[in-house]
Amino acid sequence: MIDLFGSDAPETRFGAQGQFTTDPITGALVPVVVEQTSRGERSFDIFSRLLRERIVFVTGQVEDGMASLITAQLLFLESENPSKPISMYINSPGGVVTAGMAIHDTMQYIKPRVSTVCMGQAASMGSFLLAAGEPGMRIALPNARIMVHQPSGGARGMASDIEIQAREILRIKKRMNDLYVKYTGQSLDEIEKAMDRDTFLEADEAMKFGIVDKVFETRPEADGSDAEGSGGAPE
Missing domain, CATH: 3.90.226.10 (2-enoyl-CoA Hydratase; Chain A, domain 1)
Known part of the structure; x- marks a missing residue:
């Protein structure tokens, strides 16, 4: 297991040229960072290293x-x-x-x-x-x-199922509007106007x-x- 939060003061450097790992979500190449500590050398992908911070x-x-x-x-x-x-x-x-x-x-x-x-x-x-x-x-x-x-969405199926989905997305819309009011300090009318398109x-x-x-x-x-x-x- 990698000790992400070791107590040693490390010397940080990027790994050798061509030293990368792969992001599991995007598939992009991610640089590897190598640290020298009193306990030896440790390597992290750049996101894990930043997680330490x-x-x-x-x-x-x-x-x-x-x-x-x-x-x-x-x-x-x-x-x-x-x-x-x-x-x-x-x-x-x-x-x-x-x-x-x-x-x-x-x-x-x-x-x-x-x-x-x-x-x-x-x-x-x-x-x-x-x-x-x-x-x-x-x-x-x-x-x-x-x-x-x-929020946007779509529904297929019987008319009653589509009606249920429509009610649900309207509930989600109302909940998000209420939270935007809380976080921005804008009135509900202003939020609804901004969120309409x-x-x-x-x-x-x-x-x-x-x-x-x-x-x-x-x-x-x-x-x-x-x-x-x-x-x-x-x-």
């Missing part, structure tokens, strides 16, 4: 496999230290509502504060997770794009709308011990 990534489609990995990482980081913040970096076009709700509910359930940072895009369920971060710690990078809209926001517009609290071009300076081990979670 309490950094979690939500990238690509939000679906059940990804949600399982994200929730497991959040619960693990809580078990390691329930008081240090976690940074969640989001670059996602959205995805399955139930998978996103699993991540959302875990973010709210655990004790550590979760800072959300949008890089690239946070659309649909991605924007919902961005808004659900700790108040005051929801960040967008300057060229990030945020998109909100109502695809609404694209630049970083500054997302801040005015209440989805994020700040737009950062560069990382702010750490302010003492609270930033230690927080993945650079901005305060």
Whole structure:
């Protein structure tokens, strides 16, 4: 078993050229980081190494496999230290509502504060997770794009089954609208208007709308011990 949180002060370097592992979800090549410690050499894929710094990534489609990995990482980081913040970096076009709700509910359930940072895009369920971060710690990078809209779906089968599915998606829509009201401070009428069709926001517009609290071009300076081990979670 790899000791992710060893006490030795390591010397970190990237592995030799051509040393990669494969992301189990995207199939992309992931660089390997090698650390030299007093106990010898240890290697990590880059995401595992960043997990040591309490950094979690939500990238690509939000679906059940990804949600399982994200929730497991959040619960693990809580078990390691329930008081240090976690940074969640989001670059996602959205995805399955139930998978996103699993991540959302875990973010709210655990004790550590979760800072959300949008890089690239946070659309649909991605924007919902961005808004659900700790108040005051929801960040967008300057060229990030945020998109909100109502949930979509389809149904086939008997008329009564289609009616049941229609009622369910309307319940989901209402629940998400209510949560957007909570997280943004906008009125329900404003949320319903924005969610009725695809609404694209630049970083500054997302801040005015209440989805994020700040737009950062560069990382702010750490302010003492609270930033230690927080993945650079901005305060």
